[in-house]
Amino acid sequence: MKTRVTITLDPGVVRKAKAAARLRHTNLSALIEGLLVQTTRRGAARPTSFTRKWTGKFDVRPSDGDPLLDALKDKYGLADK
Secondary structure, three states: OOOOOOOOOOHHHHHHHHHHHHHOOOOHHHHHHHHHHHHHHHOOOOOOOHHHHHOOOOOOOOOOOOHHHHHHHHHOOOOOO
8 A cells, every 4th residue: 555645845856756757758757766665675774876877977187297197197197097
């Protein structure tokens, strides 16, 4: 048996969430329930670390002779390839 829950959301968020639900051929309640199930399955007590979340998302620019940038790239194994 399902339990009815009341939540308060910004109208813009609701509009976007309903659109996302339509794209998934579901309703807003099912979308929210699925997100909550995923969140609790992953373990809310252990969120993804900042480093793990962003590793590999950015490219390191060429140093162009900048000694500080060269030293940091050497320290963290990001030397130009």
